[in-house]
Amino acid sequence: MIRKRESDDKKQWFLYTANLRTKTIVIIVLSALVIISIFVSGYFIRDIPTSFVNANQMPSLQHIFGTDWMGRDMFQRTIAGLGLSIMVGFIASVISTIISIVLGLLSSFNKFADECVAGIIDLFGSIPHILLIILVSIMFGGGVIGVVMGVGLTHWTVKEIRTKEYIHLAENLGKSKVWIAVKHIFPLIISQIIVGVILMFPHAIMHEAAITFLGFGLPPHEPAIGVILAESMHYLSSGYWWLAFYPGMSLLIVVLLFDFIGENVEKLLNPETAQE
Amino acid sequence: MNKNRLLKFFGYKLIRFIILILVVAIFSFILIDLSPIDPVNAYLRQAAVSEAQRQILENYFGTNVPLTTKIFHWLVDLIHFDLGTSLIYRAPVIDIILEKASASMVLMAISWVLSGIIGFALGVVAGKNKGSWIDKAVKVYCYAIQSAPSFWVGMLVLMIFAVYLGWFPIGFGVPIGVRSTDATFMEWASRLVLPALTLSLVGLAPIAMYTRNELIQVLSSDYVLFAKSRGEKGWDLVKNHGIRNILLPAVTLQFLSFSELFGGAVLVEQVFSYPGVGQTAVAAGLSSDVPLFLGIVIFSAIFVFVGNLLADLSYYLIDPRIKESEFND
Numbered sequence: 001m002i003r004k005r006e007s008d009d010k011k012q013w014f015l016y017t018a019n020l021r022t023k024t025i026v027i028i029v030l031s032a033l034v035i036i037s038i039f040v041s042g043y044f045i046r047d048i049p050t051s052f053v054n055a056n057q058m059p060s061l062q063h064i065f066g067t068d069w070m071g072r073d074m075f076q077r078t079i080a081g082l083g084l085s086i087m088v089g090f091i092a093s094v095i096s097t098i099i100s101i102v103l104g105l106l107s108s109f110n111k112f113a114d115e116c117v118a119g120i121i122d123l124f125g126s127i128p129h130i131l132l133i134i135l136v137s138i139m140f141g142g143g144v145i146g147v148v149m150g151v152g153l154t155h156w157t158v159k160e161i162r163t164k165e166y167i168h169l170a171e172n173l174g175k176s177k178v179w180i181a182v183k184h185i186f187p188l189i190i191s192q193i194i195v196g197v198i199l200m201f202p203h204a205i206m207h208e209a210a211i212t213f214l215g216f217g218l219p220p221h222e223p224a225i226g227v228i229l230a231e232s233m234h235y236l237s238s239g240y241w242w243l244a245f246y247p248g249m250s251l252l253i254v255v256l257l258f259d260f261i262g263e264n265v266e267k268l269l270n271p272e273t274a275q276e
Numbered sequence: 277m278n279k280n281r282l283l284k285f286f287g288y289k290l291i292r293f294i295i296l297i298l299v300v301a302i303f304s305f306i307l308i309d310l311s312p313i314d315p316v317n318a319y320l321r322q323a324a325v326s327e328a329q330r331q332i333l334e335n336y337f338g339t340n341v342p343l344t345t346k347i348f349h350w351l352v353d354l355i356h357f358d359l360g361t362s363l364i365y366r367a368p369v370i371d372i373i374l375e376k377a378s379a380s381m382v383l384m385a386i387s388w389v390l391s392g393i394i395g396f397a398l399g400v401v402a403g404k405n406k407g408s409w410i411d412k413a414v415k416v417y418c419y420a421i422q423s424a425p426s427f428w429v430g431m432l433v434l435m436i437f438a439v440y441l442g443w444f445p446i447g448f449g450v451p452i453g454v455r456s457t458d459a460t461f462m463e464w465a466s467r468l469v470l471p472a473l474t475l476s477l478v479g480l481a482p483i484a485m486y487t488r489n490e491l492i493q494v495l496s497s498d499y500v501l502f503a504k505s506r507g508e509k510g511w512d513l514v515k516n517h518g519i520r521n522i523l524l525p526a527v528t529l530q531f532l533s534f535s536e537l538f539g540g541a542v543l544v545e546q547v548f549s550y551p552g553v554g555q556t557a558v559a560a561g562l563s564s565d566v567p568l569f570l571g572i573v574i575f576s577a578i579f580v581f582v583g584n585l586l587a588d589l590s591y592y593l594i595d596p597r598i599k600e601s602e603f604n605d
Contacts, residue, residue: 119299122296123296123299123300123303125535125580126296126300126577126580126581127300127304127573127576127577127580128535128536128538128539128542128576128579128580129535129536129539130538130539130542130543131538131539131542131557131572131573131576134557134558134561135304135307135308135569135573136307138307138308138311138313138561138569139307139308139310139311140311141311141312202423206423206425209425210425210426210427210543213425213427213543213546214542214543214546214558214561214562215558215562216561216562229425229427229428229431232431233431233547236431236434236435236439237438237439239439239440241435241439241440244428244431244432244435245432245435248424248425248428248431248432251424251425251428252420252423252424252425252428255423255424256419256420256423259419259423
């Protein structure tokens with residue numbers, strides 16, 4: 001009783017007393033909230049007002065990211081661009097996760113299929129990523145579909161499923177294939193899907209921005225981050241640094257947040273680290 | 277024995293190389309063939325021609341030839357080192373690639389060496405002083421730079437050094453109005469500094485992180501504990517037990533990064549208008565110059581393959597354990 005009261009007296013900010021699991025969940029929820037709010041507000045930003053009176057203004061309290069050559073508020077443009085990037089990144093990540101799971105299952109089928117999958121991995125690894133994405137996006141005729149497919153079809157990583165030790169053990173114990181599939185492989189795949197999608201996100205978003213910056217991705221009238229940065233290239237020599245600095249910085253923060261969420265979710269879902 | 281094994285190694289690699297390039301050539305050709313690019317339109321660029329002339333062009337480009345025949349012709353030409361004629365430069369693709377590649381190679385070689393040395397040094401310093409402010413600074417830098425788009429890093433470098441400080445020209449391989457063959461060495465070099473700096477800043481992050489983590493692991497091992505108990509300490513300890521162990525995998529990792537190096541060069545060249553392969557690839561892709569683009573794809577595949585080969589060789593040549601087992605054979 002006495003000890004309890006003592007701890008009540010010294011009660012600190014609750015995160016100090018919480019265990020690692022709670023802390024991890026809090027971190028995930030907070031980061032996810034930031035990203036969701038960016039996505040939702042990005043969705044609702046349409047038709048940013050232009051006013052040529054306020055063109056090319058330095059960052060100020062009114063326009064915290066400054067304004068561009070048409071007097072549009074760069075903060076709104078950045079948020080809209082990030083929302084778009086998150087959406088493209090999400091679809092691309094889902095596609096590549098599906099591919100990696102299909103290939104992973106295929107490679108566990110038999111030896112020949114395994115060799116084929118290894119060949120495909122070699123082929124995709126032999127061309128620099130960016131050229132491969134450009135190639136695929138050209139194949140789909142560019143535009144939104146081109147970017148989504150280009151990023152989605154090139155970012156998968158095949159994970160071994162069959163060779164986990166406990167699956168062999170279960171086979172040796174005489175469990176039926178269905179039992180193994182339901183009890184071992186299914187949970188493994190579910191956690192792999194979740195972690196895979198989240199960890200794919202940062203790469204997908206970065207490559208989407210890069211491809212759009214080069215001019216292959218989203219069309220110039222979309223408010224994508226790549227488009228904003230490509231546009232700001234024309235104003236670099238005029239010294240309008242805020243046009244490039246803030247959008248890129250925001251992209252960096254979003255990518256870091258996704259990395260953060262991915263690592264923490266993996267910690268929770270991975271049975272080896274979840275109990276720490 | 278040694279010679280035999282080396283021959284076997286190279287023979288195996290050569291066969292792999294040929295198969296890989298064939299597959300890459302066929303694969304990229306099929307992808308481009310599936311795309312909505314029409315070779316006749318790409319050639320004409322909206323010039324008005326009569327129906328009969330269009331018919332001639334269609335025959336020339338073989339739009340109605342089945343895919344298998346097209347692939348066969350493409351492979352036969354490839355074996356003769358004939359990659360076709362570029363549509364935007366109106367010159368043989370292979371000449372353009374060779375010309376642009378030499379510019380890119382200089383850029384990539386400089387930044388590859390710089391990022392390797394600086395990255396390794398930073399990693400060693402950070403790993404030795406684990407938990408200190410220097411370690412934290414290196415870690416934060418690496419995390420941030422790996423999450424930043426490399427073209428954006430290039431734009432920042434451009435803004436700081438070329439626009440704000442005015443130390444370097446803003447772009448282009450040579451000054452405007454000067455032919456690339458007439459440019460002086462200084463004119464070349466001054467335009468090389470910023471792209472090389474950007475590529476190095478981006479490229480040193482993975483190698484620094486890797487070195488740091490490996491060094492920390494080595495320093496917590498039993499044999500280092502034993503060395504410490506013998507009285508070794510400070511830099512000698514790191515030099516004798518740490519660096520000797522990490523250097524080889526670090527070199528290998530650096531060779532394996534050729535693919536990312538190429539990707540980074542594409543973006544950085546675009547930012548700095550540096551006349552290299554990357555910028556040419558983007559130009560070719562944007563204006564549907566199919567022969568040039570396919571040529572660059574094959575060139576990049578060769579480039580990456582060489583990187584992987586050198587990584588394998590570095591194990592073979594540098595690792596004292598493998599060398600010793602050779603002599604014992």
